[in-house]
Amino acid sequence: MTVLDWNVLSKMWADYSFQVGPIAHFVIGPNALSTTYVSATPSFTITKRGHGKHTLDQITYEMAPGTVVHGSADMRVHACNIGDETFECYRVLYTGYFPPGWQGKEAYKHYRLEIGECPHLYALLDQMCETAERGDIQSELQLKALFYQFLNEIRLASRKLQAGEHRDLIEETIAYIHLHIQETHSLFSLASRCGMSPKYFAELFYKVAGVSPIHYIIRHRIHLAEKLLLTTNASIREIGKSVGYSDPYQFSKIFKKYRGVSPSELKTAGRSN
Incomplete structure (x- = not known):
């Protein structure tokens, strides 16, 4: 499991502005074809059920309930279902506005997090999907607030799991x-x-x-x-x-x-x- 400095990540999310979206909800059947594309922005992929593989350039991450994969922009993404059941996941895309020469570059890294089972997180992601679909100014502001709540939820869940392990x-x-x-x-x-x-x-x-x-x-x-x-x-x-x-x-x-x-x-x- 990746050990991240959550203090660095928290400061990045607190100090700089973001545009959130789109938010996607995927349900991939056992025999469905895999998808390959080049990512346009950084993103989080969160598994709800099933087992899959998420390849970013040449690095492959196995996906299962309770895992989150962060990918950066301009990466070749290959995703597929590797189990005998339906694979369901969410993708939260965002664009960060960072100053020139910013050194942290956490938004430009790819990594896998374990957060354990978080049913309330899936409910939050469903709410983010519904909010993103509305597309008005009020919804855009609400989506940003939900995004920060999402970031805090995965931070707390990951740190709790890491502390135990x-x-x-x-x-x-x-x-x-x-x-x-x-x-x-x-x-x-x-x-x-x-x-x-x-x-x-x-x-x-x-x-x-x-x-x-x-x-x-x-x-x-x-x-x-x-x-x-x-x-x-x-x-x-x-x-x-x-x-x-x-x-x-x-x-x-x-x-x-x-x-x-x-x-x-x-x-x-x-x-x-």
């Missing part, structure tokens, strides 16, 4: 942090290890762990340090170094911030009990 990866990262707690970690290094952007990795990590990656590391370091202060005779410098703080002053400062007492005060209190 990446839970194992985040949990493996947590185990990695535990094993290498004495090493230096940054948001960038942890995200790179997972092949994600730092912002997207941080969002997924928070959904799984309930805290940011850096806060999690600090919290775990302080928890381990507290145990060592109370159960060993190691020096404060040695304990700080063992949990990733080579500077004893920094270790004491962070420990007191999170525990309310300094390492030496905790150690002394532990001895007296």
Whole structure:
């Protein structure tokens, strides 16, 4: 599954204007002929039922309920039904008005998204089809509003599904942090290890762990340090170094911030009990 930076996409959709349409609803029987054409504008193809193939230039995407394929303009499109049942899908075409030299170019990329089953999305697409057919100015404004609602629906559904599918990866990262707690970690290094952007990795990590990656590391370091202060005779410098703080002053400062007492005060209190 494609991992997209939804922050980049959301900014693109929020900052620039679009003309939406046409909106098409296809129902292709098991024995129907496939279609081939050159796309005029970027588009989203959303599968409602059945199984098909959607080829953009030389890249083929398999289509099933809960999948969305985004294609760019000037691409050779080949679509066909590959199942024994009726294949039904929607195509939402749009034209974006971007400034010269715009760097994101997300509208000019092709990718496949998994969004899971979204019955309410199909109802929204039916409403978009009906609105596009009317063709008056009021309907054009309504269609733009529905388009933004459509974009938000697929964003939320895709992110929810991605978060669930990446839970194992985040949990493996947590185990990695535990094993290498004495090493230096940054948001960038942890995200790179997972092949994600730092912002997207941080969002997924928070959904799984309930805290940011850096806060999690600090919290775990302080928890381990507290145990060592109370159960060993190691020096404060040695304990700080063992949990990733080579500077004893920094270790004491962070420990007191999170525990309310300094390492030496905790150690002394532990001895007296």
